[in-house]
Amino acid sequence: MEVATAPAITRGEPLTAAAVMKRPSRFGDKAFEWLTLAMAMTVVVLIILTGWQLWHGSQLAIQKFGLHFLVTSTWDPVAEQFGALPFIYGTLVSSLIALLIAVPLGIATAAYLTELAPLWIRQPLVSLIEMLAAIPSVILGLWGIFVMIPWLRDYPFPWLRRFFGWTPFFSGSIYGPSMLAGGIIIAIMILPIITSVSREILRSVPDLQREAAYGLGATRWEATRIAVLSYAKKGLFGAVILGLGRALGETMAVTMVIGNTPQIAASLFKPGYTLAAVLANEFTEATTDMYLQALFYIGLVLFGITILVNLLAQLMLRTIATTSATRAVQ
């Protein structure tokens, strides 16, 4: 790359001092480099700015409630008493449900796409999964309200209650909008990312692994299980954490189906609320300063959790697979 700084060599004529002096100015180069550097630094600025803004915006609430905010379950805008526990609980439980559904399905689909499926079916399936990822959250929510919830209420929920009603998770009356519905819609939202990152990870497993297994007479499934999946275990875990990060922050679709009730209930048929959903619903209604501050605090908690989970996921994915896996992250 140093070539650029060398003066242009003209054949035949030896370089004179004047010619050297006339070489193109490096001002343009420097300016362009600094310009692009400034643009690249926006990612640092954005993270700091976000953290600062959320911290600054919730100062009063932090002073008033402190860390008790995280373990208090009162949410009473009129009395100006705020606690984030029901929202943290709802966020964690709905994300957990989503992971329970999406992880096995996503990894099985990824294994199907890289190891088990006939070749002609792979590319169309990948394209379809990318299309699913492109559906805006609000549209999935609309479908959730008018199609998924009525169906869940009429068929799977009563069935679950009949067979698993003896557990606290599937007992009580069925409303429709519920923690379980929220978890299911999040699962649909995070399936594409879990699938595509897992797929990249499985693709990065060296062929030697597979050849060794097939050479020993393994069937397709045995080769997948012994040589590919167990080899990629760590990377797949990274994919799961990444999916968790997305699940925690999923907003619109969840807001539309989870029922938006700040309560902590064992039954998954009961409505819940998440951190992101309370921001979406109440931000514009915040009439008092303290109310707004409490919501900023919620935003800070959400930002803190998701940034930690994403840091973890990226670290895991980076130590295992290189660029190919992180490409799918987008």
Next chain:
Amino acid sequence: MHFERTNNHTWRKIKNALAVGTAFGSAILVILPLGLVFCYLLINGIGSVNWDFFTKLPAPVGAVGGGMANAIVGTLILLGLAGIVGIPIGVLGGVYLAEYGSGQVNSVLRFLADVLNGIPSITWGVVVYGLIVLRFKGFSAYAGGLALALIMIPLILRTTEEVILLVPNGYREASLALGVSRWKTIVHIVMKTASKGIITGILLALARVGGETAPLLFTAFGNRFWNHNLSQPIAALPLQVFTYAISPYDDWHRQAWAGALVLVTGVFCVNILVRIVTRGNTA
């Protein structure tokens, strides 16, 4: 022994078939929602997508008809504003990561960009609310556009970097050897070679933020009327779909389905277009 071995072999084959079947079933389950959502959008939405939908303002509660013309235009305006801020920052930042800098600094920046991509989009709404809306005392198209731009920056940055890294080094060397300065080499040779990939990344980012609702809720806010003043609240298609979907009126539900159908068609068109244009290209 012979008997046992064949038996074992059959069992292994059955297990294999079962596993492949399960994996196939999973794949079908994963794409099932795509089919279902699209079918229901067509069934429920197509009836309300008509000329009025694209040319009229929303009808008041109770009145039949009306459209979402203002929301469609609003979304385009917001995308324009987001693009003005997000595209140059994302593209030039991506150029830096691919062409300049040291390995270590760049891997940190890349890492942070990937982390930013995982931050919930509603966070940007809250941040822009604090930065712009509170400061200038009002929701505005500018605030909405900025929130969308912040989502676009890390997306475009990463895709740009990746396609620029795909440009063979020989191109750079040839240009530099001719005495072209480095920045002109990057702009006229490298970026031009990678332009298809860069534009793909930009279009996908626009399609992605075009469907975002959460960051607009308290920045652009929505508007039931035409608005050409960018410092006032502005309507957006996904916002309108949300407001209508959670309303108690049947008429509004029909409009929500129609709006969703139009929105999804737009997003899918961009995605399919990009796929056709870049078919066969790794970029």
